[in-house]
Amino acid sequence: MEGTVNLLLLFDEDFQPDGTARLTGRRAQHAREVLKAEPGESLRVGRLNGLTGTGEVLENAPGLLHLRVELTDPPPPRAGVDLLLAIPRPKALKKVLPAVASLGVDRIVLVNAARVEKSYFDSKVLNEAFVRELLLQGLEQARDTRMPEVLIRERFRPFVEDELDAVFGPEPLRLLPHPPASLSLQARDITRATRVVLAIGPDGGWVPFEAQLLEAHGFLPFSLGPRILRVETAVPVLLGQVTLLKAPAP
Amino acid sequence: MEGTVNLLLLFDEDFQPDGTARLTGRRAQHAREVLKAEPGESLRVGRLNGLTGTGEVLENAPGLLHLRVELTDPPPPRAGVDLLLAIPRPKALKKVLPAVASLGVDRIVLVNAARVEKSYFDSKVLNEAFVRELLLQGLEQARDTRMPEVLIRERFRPFVEDELDAVFGPEPLRLLPHPPASLSLQARDITRATRVVLAIGPDGGWVPFEAQLLEAHGFLPFSLGPRILRVETAVPVLLGQVTLLKAPAP
Structure with a gap:
């Protein structure tokens, strides 16, 4: 099994009428073979x-x-951050999802983008049960219990134009890490924001049309500096920076 | 091949007397099959x-x-950060080394610790050529040329007591992310530090003796908050936070 189980997660169906819990499968195996409880x-x-x-x-x-x-x-307090994430390579997604869950992200929208390969949609990584398993690993690692909500959207423009406002709500500060931007994250005064949405593009970045559409929907671009990071590095770097600067989640 | 080649790295031995460069192996294959140059x-x-x-x-x-x-x-400016890193699981090290190189870390000391499994020393991941390959991936990704220096030390205490000062020098601010600490990173005023050393423990953390020895050698503990992160998540999170807060590297 990947990951460290710092907290054994119990599901509703584990609970018996007498209030005890009966765990089976991977978790029972872990308790027996690794924890030797x-x-x-x-x-x-x-x-x-x-x-x-x-x-x-x-x-x-x-x-x-x-x-x-x-x-x-x-459980630990929420990060107060949602992600709009262009669907990463399957190998990157396998790294990103546990990390994102362990960092306390509330909502992840996995969206198609021009630089997302079509084949990624056929990947078993996007299978609902597999996504859930990866997120559970992150929760077990971070001693969290709150399962992030995951949406998968195959069409970028209709999602941004018709759905984005309803999904993320009006209050979060919308941020767009985007290399051509001239302002840094500190210049985007986020210290008073209690909720943030980060729109992280694919390897290679959002194409200009996508970045413009996001900016038209209130996403404020900022520069990450001259280094081009892989998605699986950029996501924890940005979550670390945003959670450090923003106001605590309410 | 792992990673995106945003910059093709040339080695001294590629250069011909007429100033042109002749590349072979993986890089030539990449240029032909992926870049189709x-x-x-x-x-x-x-x-x-x-x-x-x-x-x-x-x-x-x-x-x-x-x-x-x-x-x-x-190449891009340096991050001005060195790492003292307890040797991670081989799978984690394979993720951490490219990330660390892509973030512009200057020096990485991979050190033994009480919670490092002995078997990790036998891993091929610690082989010099393999470490170099992982770091090159990170440089190619971030368009950097500067190869981080890597030291591997099998004994924690002699390294800290006899070698640490000489390796990292006197000027960097020494920081110890350590869950029992009460102060946050912001409370460790690092905005004036131009160089930082981060001492990141293994999954499970430094044992008290190790944390005490590091504190006795000037490492200032700070808390990461209530979430326990895996090493491969903690490293980019912390590097993102430290590079955001510290003064630019000289």
């Missing part, structure tokens, strides 16, 4: 989209982990 | 550790790319 031991757990706490091991059998669960603490 | 076309090139410019294609034959080279421009 003995009855009586406490594991850090969290309920998907809910609270975190501890799970006392009642039984750790092959294929079944039975826990007495106590959920007491909220 | 025809005679007369200009490619963006850079000389390793030197200037960037253009290479006019004289011949693009199987296994040989012959260029007339004009080198006129400096």
